[in-house]
Amino acid sequence: METRRPTPDELLQQVQAHEESQARGRLKVFLGYSSGVGKSFRMFDEGRRRKERGQDVVIGAMQPKTSDEIAEVIQKLEIVPLRYVEERPVMDVPALIRRHPRVCLVDGLAYDNPAGSPNASRWQDVRDLLAAGISVITTINIQYIAELSERVEQLTGKHVEQTVPRSFLDQADEIVVVDAPPDTAPANSETTAGEDTARARMLSALREIALLLAADVVDHQLEAYLRRNGLSATFGAQERILVCVTPRANARPMIESGRRNADRFHGELIVAYVQQPTLRPEDQAALDAHLAVAHEVNARVEILEGDEAVESILAFAREHGVTQIFVGHSLERGWLRRIRGSHVDRIIRGADGMDVRVFPH
């Protein structure tokens, strides 16, 4: 495996990350796409198994009503009761910190605390437990993730107030997607076939969102792992498309095709330009227009430095685990200009382990 010496900044990041992870408790999240997929059961059952293996496990928060299946598991576990403030449940963080178990189970990460509580939301309570060195296992539905709530609302028609920021989930040490596909049997005889299809479609769309979110979090973990071990990201599971633009390129079709491909693969789109010392005003204007297109389609835009454009592009691509490079090939300059020895040729030769897509224009 190719190794690369970490930069001083990366070393510092590693040391800090390591120190923090030593003191902090570990966070594990069971992620569901809809209620009733069984995430709470999975969490409590894991608590039971850990307790049987000798770990000190308590329940910090649970739903007021539980299924028989869950009730049976809960019986075997210690509960630190919720406090009620104005009839709303609040996790008793001070009591949990005094009790200081090794693992605390928190069902429903997305609750809001009543006004006047030290923390506005339960995820902040969990953050405090982690900071106190208590590991937490918790559950959440995708509809309560702030960055996703709008999309989920469009599908379900249900608005939720309480949300957890995505960045909090990215810090999770482990994330498990609880993927039980919806029962295809009609829910009850009162629904019509049309309603069943609509419901199946909605649940399927929610399921897809949950799987992709988990994949993204896992991708972060992979990057972190590679960084920790000083490995370059030469193998990713995600498609990464790098579109190379120059002022003269016919950039719009390339960027739009890149967007469509990246979307289809649920991958990442990067548009890169290698800085040139001086540009004529009309070239600068053309370049600005290309980069505007890139921003328009939400591409990550990278301005690369380097005397050698081809080398800069290839180095960036290798470093960032790019799987496809899109380049334009101008045929305008006539028959005399052969492809051999051109930039495009050199990218094809240098793109070891990456696909190159050539766009004629």
Place this chain on the structure above:
Amino acid sequence: MQPSQPRGKLKVFLGYAAGVGKTYQMLCEAQDLKRKGVDVVIGYFEPHARQDTIARTEGLEMVPRRRVEYRGTEFEEMDTDAILERNPAFCVVDEFPHTNVPGSDRSKRWQDVDVLLDAGINVLTTMNIQHLESLNDHVWQISGVRVRETIPDWVVQQADQVVMVDVPPEALINRLLRGVVYSQEKAKRAMENFFQESTLVALRELALRQTAHEVESRQDSLTAAQAAEQTSPHAGDVPAARVDRILIHVTSEASAVMVIRRGKRVADYLHADCFAVAVQERAKSNSLPAAQREAVERHLNFARNLHIETRLLQGDDVAETLLEFARLNGVTQLFLARPKEGHFATFVRPTLVHRVVEMARDMQVMIIAQRKRC
């Protein structure tokens, strides 16, 4: 068996390594079905000496396996005929990608499953992401393991449901160390390839993305059904516009297999039509060594098994013949193998890639590089 029998439904429990709990979860579902009074049997089950899993088979009927002798050794295979005879509503079949012992009626277990489905029997089965044909090169790149037992992607696409059985890699490694998954000696070997943490994380991400893709493609048909129910009777007939058409160039070189896998995978994701074409140069067609001709035929056959339409063309010039065929068929992307290292260096003749890129003024050219282990 009645000819009008509706086909059985297939559900695949997809994992990313041994020990994630695919079989366990499949058996839990079988137990659920039985509790609801559904007629369910176990057609094939691989215990791997995992106590938790074995316990989940309790009370489920097992159709005895068939004993097959091959070269003096006795093997046990699923008894497809006996299951057909028994004709249950649901059948549990472990290890979907398994290859049968030579001399069996069908060479692959997925083909046996196909027979059960045709007979109207619903099937629950398990597989790991490593065994999906189009990911073979990718998996090798990640893990260093060249998986031999593969399943064509279309077989999985035909499943009614694909469920991801997820567990974090750390938990999996813990299970392995506690001896739950393999015996100690086998565990040690496993740790050296598939069970390295970075490999597991990457495979897990692949499995999550693949499941999302499977979910999404099934959604498209639900959307069409919904449109059909809600509006005009013809609304559901309109397929999504196919913007892309992909042409894969097939040669006798080993790299052709990789280009075919990659081209098919891209085509599936883009919902594109896909052709695989080999070109025989007229001048050389008589002098071509038999080994090369056979390799081309083998590669075209490989493409057909992945449900790609294939052609063997004759022409005076490979690049021109390819492009002419591409233009006639409205191809938008042409997939070629990247020339071998040494071939770039020869300045005497431009490579096929050079010539195609120079001539393809009206379509994109995708040059596929050999994946390497880092």
